[in-house]
Amino acid sequence: MRVLQLSKFYPPVAGGIESVAWELTEGLRRHGVAVDVLCSHSRYPGVAEHLPGGGEIRRAGKLGTVMSTSIAPSMPWHLARMARHSDIVHLHMPDPMAAAAFWLARPACRLVVHWHSDVIRQRRALWAYEPLQDWLLGRADAVVATSPPYAQASRPLARWRDKVEVVPIGISDNRGEACSLQAAALRRRFRDRRLVFALGRMTYYKGFDVLIEAAAALPDDCAVLIGGDGELLERFRSMVNHLGLAGKVHLLGHIPDHELASHFEACDVFCMSSTVRAEAYGVAMLEAMVMGKPIVATDLPGSGVPWVNRDGETGYNVPAGDRAALAGALARLLTDDALRARCGAATSKSSAAR
Structure with missing residues (x-):
């Protein structure tokens, strides 16, 4: 069998969908399944890479971005070529460029649509995109949703519920031998304060x-570390300075992959503060769970986030956008060692079960 992963981007580009595509690619390869990857490149022209042991990663050259969609004109041609040798195309949505490429190429192989999220922000463009999205779901042999709440709440999936299967996201435990040493150095860097860690674009x-x-409402012997890069980084840095929190909140920017595990290990609590259902699952929470860290997340209706983080067991879920509730839940875990240990043990058990 040969599978073609069709994704918006692919590592080293960081992101939740990208990490899922990588995990699936590597997991299939470990089980003897041949896998190729087709995605957009971050620039023009495109590049071709070879996976160790066989397989191609084709990054189609991107001319630009329109409404968060990469414009990669060569993707339909690459898809038609690569799909001729594939039994299954595994298409990660939302990705209008990949959906358009599949519509144009019309490969004959089976199609699995991995439904990570509905289109949330670009709703004004849905009048043009919905027919293509609906065609793709109709063409799919199977649709994978990542959690029961998202599968039930998704309006685009409602018509196709008979072909939807829920497959929760899983991750590998990628801790290396140097992780604990790096974590200890990180704690020393922040003067052994209790640490809240958050990560995302x-x-x-x-x-x-x-x-x-x-x-601002957390104890003074705490520090908040936020890792990630993106368009709002400078705005958030200005916000930290304006609020006089430069000594307590540290925006770390991009954290290299080989350093991520040490940040999860060093922290006392992981925080997922998302405010919109575009946060469909929260893959970073799984990384915290592998490390046995309690979690404070947000109760996003119709999202998998509060399903992954079980309120009162692996941590707490607070109303989205409620800074007082967020601060209260973080402070409670930071100041109660027994509670923190109990929730951390529950996250370890939960990650092992997944």
Whole structure:
């Protein structure tokens, strides 16, 4: 069998969907399945890479971005070529460029649509995109949703519920031997204060502005570390300075992959402060769970976030956008060692079960 992963981007480009595509690619390869990857490149022209042991990663050259969609004109041609040798195309949505490429190429192989999220922000463009999206779901042999709440709440999936299967996202435990040493160095860097860690792209739905405001109410012997790059990074840095929180909130920018595990290990609590259902699952929470860290997340209706983080067991879920509730839940875990240990043990058990 040969599978073609069709994704918007692919590592080293960081992101939740990108990490899922990588995990699936590597997992299939470990089980002897041949896998190729087709995605957009971050620039023009495109490039071709070879996977160790066989397989191609084709990054189609991007001319630009329109409404968060990469414009990669060569993608339909590459898809037609690569799909001729594939049994299954595994298409990660939302991605209008990939959907358009599949419509144009019309490959004969089976199609699995991995439904990570509905289109949330660009709703004004849905009048043009919905017919293509609906055609793709109709063409699919199977649709994968990542959690029961999202599958039930998704309006685009409602018509196709008979072909939807829920498959929760899983991740590998990628801790290396140097992880604990790096974590200890990180704690020393922040003078052994209790640490809250958050991670994600600096974009509108992550709620990092709410977390920054909440930090003002946390004990002074705490520090909030926020990792990630993106369009709102400088705005958030200005916000930290304006609120006089430069000594308590630290925006770390991009954290290299080989350093991520040490940040999860060093922290006392992980925070997922997202405010919009565009946060469909929260893959970073799984990384915290592998490390046995309690979690404070937001109760986003119709999202998988509060399903992944079980309120009162693996941590707490607070109303989205409520900085006082967020600060209260973080402070409770930070100041209660027994509670923090109990929730951390529950996250470890939960991650092992997944």
